[in-house]
Amino acid sequence: MSKLRVHLFAGLAALALAGAAQAAAPAKPTPVASAQVPPLFAATLAKSKAFVDPQLRKTIDVPVPADAGGGYTHERHKDNYRLIYEAGMLYRQTGDKAYADLVRRVLLDYAKLYPSLPLHPKRANQVAGRLFWQVLNDSVWLVNSIQGYEAVMDAIPAADRATIEAGVFRPMAAFLSTGSAKTFDSIHNHGTWALAAVGMTGYAIGDEGLVKQALYGLDGSGKSGFYKQLQELFSPDGYYAEGPYYQRYALSPFLLLAQSIQRHDPSRKILDYRDGVLRKAVYATLQESYGGLLFPINDAIKDKGIDTPELVHGVAVTYAATKDPALLSIAIQQGSVVLSPEGREVAAAIARGEAKPFPFASIKLRDGAKGDKGALVVLRSGPKPKDQALVFKATSQGMGHGHFDKLSWMFYDAGQEVVTDYGSARFLNVEAKAGGRYLPENDSWAQQTVAHNTLVVDEKSQFGGDTDTGEAHWPTLLAFEAKDGVQMTAASIDEAWPGVRYRRAMALIDRKEVGRPIVLDLVRAEGAGKHRFDLPLHYDGQIVDSGLKVQGGISELKPLGKADGYQHLWDRGRAPVKDGARVSWFDRGRFYDYVFASGDVDQVVLTELGANDPNYNLRNERAFILRGDDRDSFTVAGVLEPHGAYSAAEEYARDTIASVKAVERVSENGADLVLIRLNSGKTLAIGVSWDADPTKQHRVTTSAGAYAWSGFSGLAEPAQ
Template identity: 50%
Template sequence: MFSSAQVAANEHPNLVLSQSDVKAMRAATTVQGSLFSNRFDEVKQQVDAQLELPITVPVPKDAGGGYTHERHKKNYLEMHQAGVMYQLTGSKKYAHFVRDMLFSYAELYPKIGLHPKRKNQNPGKIFWQILNEAVWLVYSIQAYDAIAPALSASEKAHIENDILRPVAAFLSTESPDTFNKVHNHGTWATAAVGMTGYVLDDQEMVEQALYGLDKSGKGGFLKQLDELFSPAGYYTEGPYYQRYALLPFITFAKAIENNEPKRDIFGYRDGVILKAIQSTIELSYNGLFFGINDAIKDKGIDTIELVQGVSIAYGLNQNPQLLDIAKRQGRTLLTGDGLAVANAIDANKEQPYQFNSKLFGDGSTGEDGALVLLRAGEEDDQAVVFKATAQGLGHGHFDKLNWIFYDRGNEVVSDYGAARFLNVEAKFGGRYLPENNSYAKQTVAHNTVVVDEKSHFNGEVKVANKYAPTIDYFINDEKLKLSSATIDTAYQGVTLTRTMGLLEIDKSLPSIVVDIFDVSSDSPHQYDLPVQYSGQFIQSNFDIENNTTLRKPLGTKAGYEHLWLTASAKPETDLAKVTWLNDNNHFYTQTSLLNQPTSFLFTQTGANDPDFNLRQQSAFIQRVDSAKNHQFINVIEPHGEYNPSREYTLQATSRVKGLSSEKIGDIQVLEITLIDDQKILLAINQGKLEKAEKSFQYKDKTYSLTGRYMLISPANKVK
């Protein structure tokens, strides 16, 4: 075992773990029954079992999800854990395990070229893409940092010169495009090389990691922080990749703080790293991240990236609400910050985390649109995600002014996310499927207007990256959450403006969604507005012609070729209703005001999909033909309950009896009549707020509108 004096005399560890951390952690392992000691015992048992098995470092052969890919992933995780065990116990068997595995990699690495299953770009050697190579080094350098005190000078020289430096060189000087790229691949590479520089006492390596290969600041870790995050901490590729990119940002930042505290890395850009950790939490519902852009929907706040983020953030600010998230994560880290979190939870210091309506500006200045979150109240109440963001680089989807709706813990109006089976080698090697480009990224796969069956920006990423919506306003009041955004670059000569609200009718009832979508053009177009719903179709208030014996694709391109046209309708009434039952066993109805002839097209994914790559997704599309200007007006309401266990159904039909709208100058007036004849009157000033008060006449009455909106609820309260 190490003595305290021995620990203090060592240079290592000096990355995420510090010498003072180790001293406190070692003492904590003896506190029986504590979260930290329980986790220590669990990890020690796992590592001890692994030490009984032979070390396996196979020749790389498989893409993501294959045996060799997964074996190399396990290797770096096991090395990392063994390194921590060496620091906490002082037993050299753990150090020898890491040493011997790194020796095996030092023998393998010079013998292999680029990976046989490499992608067309950014290939790795140990892994099929260079990204995974960087992840390997981020973990492996921490393992080496932990066990370096147990090695002889010759052993250290062998590991440093024959594996650590070669991998760092491959990630940096041999792969300049990736290393200098402002992208999550570049983030991982710079973090890996910079951390290696600290451990090997190579300041040149550190400076290149921070400022780019030429150290000009045009690339590197700080440039990543400058451009990939908005001032609010929103990551431009969306929540899924924010979660993934978070780990190299926070891990390297922790290493910078431990080695060069004068850089004040956690204060950089007004604390953008801490804001990024906080916003990653906010960008979730019922523990899962919002599934926009190239997202895998089962990722949530318990992922290791955010577990580390929460522990590091708590170590810096001791925010008791973070402890609530840490308890939900249910994972204790064997780090100094992990110890602080565990001790605080043991002492019952946590406070409930407050999820609120917020606007997260996008882009480095925060002015490239925004992701707008409208939350009704309690954490599992109604929530609207209004996506008026920038493109999101290559992982972005062509879905400006898209939205998702959540209620009672479930996604109700959904986003397809990514067409990919991550690490399922049988499905295209675990990579993004071809249908990710041909369907999942296309506009019709989302809940926003499609013009002339063409995707926004004609599906061209380079064009889309140049433009973003303008946020017209954002309101977060008690009874009404309201936001509006506009874009006129998604289609030439077409302006799209969407206004979304989450409106409280009565505290005893769920809030309803108000969706007003204005489309304007000087020439006529076909306008499609899909709703991708999760659940089972129940009924409509209009006749539907179902294609029960023969189905054809809805179109030939831009994602339409992947949609079976299952049914169609042309409602003769000016009020159209579609009701479905969600997986949470509650009913939802969209009530649509049809102010022009409108068709309803019912679709399911699966057309032109010979390998069954697409998940089944149902939708209905409102279609307006040959119109210059059109306003889609929809109200979506949760209602009722179906209980299959107790065999009862409550309020399976809509509460909305009537819906009318009128535009009075810049003022949009929406009137909702409920089945008990109570009325909701919502007036919104869509123009500039030139005066504090504005009067308007509606149905022979004069109203005064102060500020952006006026709301008269069933209780006859005026806001």
Template identity: 45%
Template sequence: MKFVRRLALLGVLCGAASLAGAQPHPSIFITKQEAAAIRAAEGKYPLLDRSLREARATMDSAFAKPIDVPPPGEAGGYEHERHKQNYREMQTAGLLYQITGDVRYARFVRDMLEKYAVLYPTLGAHPLNKNQSAGKLFHQALNEANWLVATTIAYDCVYDFLSPAERARFETNVFRPMASWLSREHPHEFDRIHNHGTWATASVGMLGLVIGDTTYVNDALKGTTRDGSGGFVRQLDLLFSPDGYYMEGPYYIRYALMPFYYFAEAVQRRQPSARLYAYRDSILKKGLYSAVQTAYPNGVFAPINDASRTMSIASPEVVLAVDLAYDRYGPNANLLGAAAIQNDVILNGAGLKVARDLAARTATPKMSFGSVEFTDGPDGKRGGLGILRSGAGQHATMLLMKYGVHGQGHGHFDKLHFTFFDDGREVVPDYGFARWINIEPKLGGRYLPENDTYAMQTIAHNTVTVDQRTQNDANEDKDEAVWPERHFFDASNPAVQAMSARTDKHYAGVAEQRTMLLVRDARLPYPVVVDLFRLTSAAPHSYDYPLHFRGQLIATNTTYARAASLEPLGAKFGYEHLWNEASARTDSTVRMTWLDGNRYYSITTAGAPGTDVIFARTGASDPNFNLIVEPLMIVRRRASDMLFASVIEPHGYFSELEERSTNARGTIESVRVLGSSAEGSVVEVAGKNGLRWTVMVTNGPASATARHALTFGGQTYSWTGNYAVQGVQR
């Protein structure tokens, strides 16, 4: 495999050596032939027409105002946003010039580049970079690379319109200095295996393809040292698992898809023999598909690691990747379904093809993905991500568990963490990042201090925290070096699906195993989650099992006392940001019901002696009100070995409009641990209408054929395979 990769890379480099000769313009994203085809297709395909209308509207607005190229300013402020809008408008204008032939668009690009040619030579490192790899126009080099990618496409589109003197001035004053700033002045950032490196290499490589400079192209492909330790190809090797999962998580693959696909497309057009789209068994195709499949049924990406809670597959980056993948890898109904949700196409031949094929459908295609497991790490042996699904459409149920790598600088200390999506909503949520992106008054839109002190910490996630300390004591280097072990994943039976993972590397002396099942019983209106979180240790520890939720707490079965005065739950590891609002002590089953949207949800957790139940809320130690205020419940127990056995049940209906409420109390009444050992755990779930399940899970080596027989309380429980649930009605 490595030999094949080297041969592919050699082909790339040999092809790059021939770039200096004459070449047509434009050639890296659109050609004159594609532009003519789009022009001829206008009025035939609704999605193409919509995208063209939006592009024209963008430029009509731009034409109505004078061109402004301000000196650098604060991240998220006017100057920052103006430079972003400038590169977007230049790219749009360049494409519209090719499609329409209207010289107003070409003049717009030229006139704006004239202003940058005056400003850019006067700039040094951005004065407000705050210890980041600085750009000149922007506070970080990453944004400079964004600017260069979009403006290079615009430059390619108007290249023949410009005079040789204008081209020389723009390349001398802007393009070459910017490319050198990104690659030679910031080699660490350029060669970094990270989305910042992806953007930097793509931007410099694309410029090299347009101006015929093989130095830039080779830097981009193999890194500044040319030994392959950095560069675009190394990014493809190390940032994806073999099945396409991106180590930084869905939010950042969404962002990285754009430079990955832009540069692959540019190379494919200029040097098709390089076959970047086919590289590493079509890893770019797998990367897109894995990204789309990690989205919730409503198209919003699960907010794993540093991530927005609202970013979706409708983002421009995913629109680009969907259209190019549809063109380069062949027609696909799921990609058309994604395009229907996006309601947008890119303005080149690929976008035209998607718009044409979507218009030919008699019914709007829908995305349809089943349960799936992704491996993590470049070798696929560093844990993974499991997704269990039930139902179809935007109201389907989705259960996600994370058991992969840390995720570099954007990773969170959240191993064996889960989220739950139901009835069109993220019901058991992930906090995502602590950031008000591009909102200048909130630290210039940068990551807030609370991203480190809360959002990354273990207690901010739905996984057990040991001794009120974050996994690996919040040491990123230690966490990067270890990952959980995949135990088993089985979605073959739609009535009972299961996934399991474990680790003994995140808390010294403590072994953890989480097994989660999605169960569909005919007596219940919706699928329920069964969660078995087992911890073992030679010494006693304090174990905190948290459940974050939204909406309104409706009822509990514990008699709790409201705190006389609000105090934080702790002093560090995220606990300093949690108000201790109420608490209770019980030996019995713990049950809580909350209302979220039009549906009730109940969590029922098996009882154990000396259980503390804490009702908390984010917002403590937050003088600037940076945190989103949301509730959580923590079940705390002190023990050496512990099995948290819980069921999350959606039930009932509520409508404020109709003033109607039904089944606010649900069906599940009790969860009981019958026994747990090194070989396996057995749990009983009971409820109304004679519902009684026996849940049996192996704690030893995974085997789909192994037979198990465990005796607890004089009763023997037998099953074959990794798990079994007896008593489910279908």
């Protein structure tokens, strides 16, 4: 049994950051003999040289911006900031002035181009940049380029430095700050990138005014800026309001600006600010992953993982301060380090054999600046990479990138996502797909409630699909506990639909009676008047057995509904049910059985994604929906059991029969008892009282006798 809460490691050393902004002279390059370079650092160095060296004596194209994401000019300017950055880092590592000269030449060309640039011609519904279609990318360009420039300043003649700063860095900093004031002062990852770019530029070129803007906002009041972002965007546990995908992305500017402050303004201790919230954020992001990939919560690209450059940098900075050997195992997974002293330190420690396994564990990550806006809960069956993980999303809305998915869940097993979340509808940097932007289907499908594994009432998304309304309400976490082989979490929300109270309890159970971890899901909803209740379960795989008598969906397909995401679901058939049913599917060598008990479910609806999608923007994924019509309440108790193994190569199928035979739910005085009947003849009884008092005794009577337990939940025993 894993511990319920990971201990977020003490440590990031005090990064002293205070005093007046002034351009400190960069340290001289410190070339190291190749025999002294640790292997992982040497590999990163070689990879960087392979990118930069062929361009050392070429004329680098600095084109007039014309294309959206994925187009030539977009990708060229991205390559150029990478070139500036990596050439600068190579100069620091080797002392070869050819790298510094490359940075000088490219930046002089930008100094000629930039002052006359208008807003980007392919700007859309985002705030426009000049080099790129959205201002965010301009900020990223400056964050990278100012690092490369600062690394080579000592090797660039004063006259050229003056030209570069006057032609590129000062006007770009002005454009990103006063010229894009709404973005710069926003409490949002776009604002983080902008203020990091401006603040790092201020430190590099010795402009105290730019630094003040970055730290305290444009008006200097502290109502925006770096400190305010640290206060508002992270919870006390390091959870980032927009979710792990954007947490990964935003960590980079937060940490880079903190490093810049460390070098130039000692004594501010930014990484100790708010009890080391940035350190906690790095660990929290790593915990929000499975099999190397981040949980695809909110607007997330599903193949983004812990090997992204932002987390490579975050791990290096955090290790340099904490010396936590568990971070070294993450760096090994990442397969690279940054070209910096911190990166070299990580590589050296790995070479000395100091890496320890990272303690992936069950954890509650509170949401909200004060930790009072729900939580993301991860329940793990163990610390190994292929151990099961249940993710329960009881967080706040997550601003504009948030989805209407309160009390949804995902499940991972054997190294793969089993109960799935769609993530976002976007093909990042694929120009043919809306220039790499978010697609219309992100709004019409991916953000809608039915796209997630949570309750839908009257085929309407939570909060009417309105982000501002969603921001004003969040779930209440009711439980996060573990005892007797049962890890339990639960939450409730009363505002997702008018007049409807929605509660959900979920448990990861690892008991010898079953012999393998299983998931318990208990859903309760009560509403004034009659409603249609839908409970979707999105899965990867192929149904192999259900016992359902499915009708329709063979000779003709029709959309399941007209709005709120239903218009994108093909109705693949419906099966009437009474009191419960079983659905079994097979996926990548494993079998999954979902057994549920409910007198409120009238039918199981099979669906496939892809209706009303003329541009083929959606993946053809599958789900089944437990539907109850004309109900004033809706309760379901379900159990998911992973089991077995299959190999086509070796032609075997093992352990294909589930251990769970049936599920029964009995309620009394507001408490629920779930009886999990096993094929062995044994019964596992789990009680859920919905009462947080840990000492209170609860009792539910069944036809076979009474069961009792204490506290919110527990293993129920026959009452004496």
